[in-house]
Structures are given as C-alpha cells and as structure tokens.
Amino acid sequence: MPSKGVHTFTYIAVPGCSIELSVPGQRRTISELNRFSDIALEVETSAIQSFFDKRGRFTFKVFRHGHQITEQWIDVNAITGNASGGTMESIANTPSIFHGDDLVISYGLYEAGKGHDLLPNRHQCYVTVTPNYSNWIRDVAPPGSDLENKPFTRLVLPAAHDVGMNSMASCEAVFGRLGGAVVSTLINDNRILGKLADKLSADAIALIAPNIVFGLAITQKDSLDAILRIGARYFEFRPAHLHSALIPSGALPDRLYFQHSAIPGMAYDAFLRDVVAFLRAHPDEIVVVQLRWDGVPDDVCAKPSRDEKRRYLDEALQQADGGIVAGNLEDMRRLSIGQLRRERKRLIMLDSVDSLSTYTDEGNATLNGDSILEALPRMLTADNQRGKAFVNIQCQATPSNITKAVVYSILESSVTTSCLLATKGLCDSKTLPWCRDNVLRACDLDRLVVMMNDWIDGATSHVAVELSRQRLER
Structure with a gap:
C-alpha cells in the first residue's frame, strides 16, 4: 500500500523530559538522556480510516514530568507525499520554544515532497530538548x-x-522594490542560474526568486x-x-x-x-x-x-x-x-x-x-x-x-x-x-x-x- 516516511532525529538533555512521536497507527516515546535517536515512521494509507482523504497527521509532543509543553504537527498525504497545514508548514514559523527559564525546544521540518534521487524522499524532522543556555x-x-x-x-x-x-x-525589501528579476544580480553562481534557465524562462525565474535565495542562503x-x-x-x-x-x-x-x-x-x-x-x-x-x-x-x-x-x-x-x-x-x-x-x-x-x-x-x-x-x-x-x-x-x-x-529544491x-x-x-x-x-x-x-x-x-x-x-x- 502507498505510504510516506517521516525520518525523525531527537535529543534530550533535560531530566524528566520525553518526546512522543506519532503517525496513524504508530506511536514512539523517547526519554533517554544524551542520546541521538534516529527513528523512521511511516504514514500508511492502510492506517488512515477515510477512503478518500489519505492524509495522516505526523505529530511530536514534548512532556516534562508528565505535563505537555508543546505539540507540533503537519498532515502528510500518504499517496502524493505532500505535507501541508498544521504548525510546521513554514520553516519561518518554527522558532525555538523557551519554556520557563531553564528549557528550550528547537525543532524543524524538511518537506521532501515526492522525493528525488539526490535529496531525501522522507520528510525530515529534528527535535532537541535542552537547557536554556543564556548563562552557560x-x-x-x-x-x-x-x-x-x-x-x-x-x-x-x-x-x-x-x-x-x-x-x-x-531580500524581501529588495524584491518588493526591484522585482524578482534582480535575483540574477544577487547570486554570483552561474551554475545554479544556468541550470534553472535550462528549465524555466527569465520571467518564471523572477517569480520564484524567494525560493532561490532561500535554498541557497538561509541557514x-x-x-x-x-x-x-x-x-x-x-x-x-x-x-x-x-x-x-x-x-x-x-x-x-x-x-x-x-x-x-x-x-x-x-x-x-x-x-x-x-x-x-x-x-x-x-x-x-x-x-x-x-x-x-x-x-x-x-x-x-x-x-x-x-x-x-x-x-x-x-x-x-x-x-x-x-x-x-x-x-x-x-x-x-x-x-x-x-x-x-x-x-x-x-x-x-x-x-x-x-x-x-x-x-x-x-x-x-x-x-x-x-x-x-x-x-x-x-x-x-x-x-x-x-x-x-x-x-x-x-x-x-x-x-x-x-x-x-539546489535546483530540485527550488523547482519542486x-x-x-x-x-x-x-x-x-x-x-x-x-x-x-x-x-x-x-x-x-x-x-x-x-x-x-x-x-x-x-x-x-x-x-x-x-x-x-x-x-x-x-x-x-x-
């Protein structure tokens, strides 16, 4: 049956904390300290009750002494592989979470889409639960x-x-004033622009200028x-x-x-x-x-x-x-x-x-x-x-x-x-x-x-x- 994988990487360095990972029909809890955990989950069509809607929710929750601190999620289409909706749909909207004065949760999700022979074909999620190091x-x-x-x-x-x-x-200020065509001025990398030009017109490249910059520069x-x-x-x-x-x-x-x-x-x-x-x-x-x-x-x-x-x-x-x-x-x-x-x-x-x-x-x-x-x-x-x-x-x-x-990341x-x-x-x-x-x-x-x-x-x-x-x- 069709399915889509979610590859998760977790790390906990605060005693009493745990991370719960779940997709339809699967649930895993990690509580071991100072261990880099690597867990593969699968959103299976067979585990989704709806006959027409084959989206299954990937969720992670963080607990401290049994009390939930946060819940983050995204819906994964088991057939197309697309991930959408939820709290992790945008990288820009996944800031680290500071809980009290002594704990921070950092996390992020890479949406793999339908996959590619170079980039991962499973969505990638990382979650770390560590002390607040403001005064380390x-x-x-x-x-x-x-x-x-x-x-x-x-x-x-x-x-x-x-x-x-x-x-x-x-960059958004520059694009807002000058338009996306200025991306060719900003990027001093003819390999990328040349490959894109083989597939897209100059106007199309201008339209996806933010994607190009994001894929190359935002770290x-x-x-x-x-x-x-x-x-x-x-x-x-x-x-x-x-x-x-x-x-x-x-x-x-x-x-x-x-x-x-x-x-x-x-x-x-x-x-x-x-x-x-x-x-x-x-x-x-x-x-x-x-x-x-x-x-x-x-x-x-x-x-x-x-x-x-x-x-x-x-x-x-x-x-x-x-x-x-x-x-x-x-x-x-x-x-x-x-x-x-x-x-x-x-x-x-x-x-x-x-x-x-x-x-x-x-x-x-x-x-x-x-x-x-x-x-x-x-x-x-x-x-x-x-x-x-x-x-x-x-x-x-x-x-x-x-x-x-890079070209795949930008285009797909x-x-x-x-x-x-x-x-x-x-x-x-x-x-x-x-x-x-x-x-x-x-x-x-x-x-x-x-x-x-x-x-x-x-x-x-x-x-x-x-x-x-x-x-x-x-």
Whole structure:
C-alpha cells in the first residue's frame, strides 16, 4: 500500500523530559538522556480510516514530568507525499520554544515532497530538548571559582553558521522594490542560474526568486537573541555594503549588511547592538565575533574601512556606558575567563585571523554527512592546529554546492523548504556524537574550539558546553 516516511532525529538533555512521536497507527516515546535517536515512521494509507482523504497527521509532543509543553504537527498525504497545514508548514514559523527559564525546544521540518534521487524522499524532522543556555559560561566557570581562572581558550563555543542569514527580510525589501528579476544580480553562481534557465524562462525565474535565495542562503531561523539564549557564543559576520546596483533603488538604507555572496541579510549595526544588549543582560557571558569576507564580491559590495568598522562598534558599545569594552585576539589568547570579565572585555572582536576550519568544498558538499565525518580526523591533526588562533569544527553540510540538489529544491519545493534543512538531522546525528567523543583527544587543550552548525539547536550547544566543562577540569 502507498505510504510516506517521516525520518525523525531527537535529543534530550533535560531530566524528566520525553518526546512522543506519532503517525496513524504508530506511536514512539523517547526519554533517554544524551542520546541521538534516529527513528523512521511511516504514514500508511492502510492506517488512515477515510477512503478518500489519505492524509495522516505526523505529530511530536514534548512532556516534562508528565505535563505537555508543546505539540507540533503537519498532515502528510500518504499517496502524493505532500505535507501541508498544521504548525510546521513554514520553516519561518518554527522558532525555538523557551519554556520557563531553564528549557528550550528547537525543532524543524524538511518537506521532501515526492522525493528525488539526490535529496531525501522522507520528510525530515529534528527535535532537541535542552537547557536554556543564556548563562552557560557563568555556570561552567562561576565568578570567584578556580575554574574562572582557567584560560578562556579552554572553552568550546557553539556557533551559528552564517548567523546573518536568519531572515528573508532584507531580500524581501529588495524584491518588493526591484522585482524578482534582480535575483540574477544577487547570486554570483552561474551554475545554479544556468541550470534553472535550462528549465524555466527569465520571467518564471523572477517569480520564484524567494525560493532561490532561500535554498541557497538561509541557514538560521531564530532571532539573534534566541540564538544567544540557545547557547551560541561565536559568530562569523561578513559586513559589506549593498551591491552597487541596488543602492540607487533605495530598497534598503545604504549601510553594512551581512553578505552571502551579494545577498543581503542582517544589518551589521543591528547585530552588534543586539549582542551588546545580550551581554548587558547576562554579565558573566563572553561573545567572540570574527569579521571575514569569504565569497563577498568586493568589486560590487564595498568592504568597510577601518574607521567605518570602528564607528559601528563604538556606536554599539555606547549603550553599555563603559560596562563592556572590545577585546582582541591577544586578549582571547592570553587572558583567563575571570580576567576578561574583570577587564570588561566580554565582546572579543577578531578581523580575518588565521584559524583552522574543518570545512572543505568536497567534504561538506554531502547529503548524509559521511564525508564530513571522514574528513574530521584528517583535518584535526596537531600539525594543522599549530599556530592557528582557534579551531572551527563545521558540523553542517553544504548541499548548496551540489547543483542538482539546489535546483530540485527550488523547482519542486517552496520557500518553506530548503536543501540545507534536508541534511540537518542526519548530519547532526553523526557529527555531534563525533565531537562529543573525540574533541578532547583531537583538539589542543589550550586552543579555543568552535562548533559551528546550521539551524543552531540545543544539541549542538549541549555537546559544546559539556566539552567546555571537561576541558576546564583538566
């Protein structure tokens, strides 16, 4: 009988919590702590009572001490494979849920549609239930404790990959003023546009411009404040001016934005302002920001001058009234957690410093994470780490480098799905356990480690926080 699969990935790090997964005729409950669960469910036509309507509901519920915290669902057509309706129909409408002061639920759903030989043919859902990590550095290195006197570089910092691409707001402003045809100006990738042009007219490409941008560039879905509360403490930001062809339109103010190629995301001043506001509200936390311009076409997206970068930073720090000052690379390398706190250097600003990243175009261009796993031990050698400011372990896949996968995601799906999201649960279930089990051995103890991921979630943060505890105790 026809059916449609739902592949679920779960992680629980809060005692007393459980996750219930269900489709018609099937129900599974997960309660084991610190285990990456991988469960396949099937929406079977034979389990749906209606003769004409073959939609079955996929639901997950989170409980704490027997009390339901949340219920999220979507209807899955067992015949066509389509998923629609419910609370998970749009990625943009699946923000992390903060329950009280001590728990956060992060989740997301990739809609597979009818499937494809490259991308998964089963819907993909991930759910993590973890502590609220608004103050995790305070908790692992309490002020006044011996642990506070350990080097800051002992920490393992969770990181949101391409944090500036957490919203379509900037692109929607551009499309609203200039129309979808401007997408060819924003995307500096002729592989994608060429493949689309083989199948669609220029007018049709313009109509699906949001789908194109979403499939290529959007990597986060929570607000910056939520991302910080989930636990992220390291960010890479690529500030540059709008594409020169966009500035005369007035679609967006001419200021610095996060740039994904020439696709504008979060405004840089808003990013700095929100980070400083978070640090003011959480006086024992420390955030590292690395400025870099990989892939930004500087011939059309002007990079900021030194004075411009300083002006943006000074304006953000003004709201702290001297309570926060910017630290630098030497501060990060030589000072303890306590010294950084006492010297008020809780916003460490780096600019194109030399780090060891595990990312490779070949290794991260994967749909199942296996090539990332194979590359990690080869990249994290003592020789490769020597002389580097820090180590950046990139857990996320980059299927946007697989042209066929992107084109299918754009043509067959909608703006609510993404080939980047298609790999989230499967890759995390492999890369995060590897980090948990190998970072202590593979990474220099006194070299800062960053764990970067798309769609930042509590499981990524939990692994990084526990590794920080272990490194501080050595």
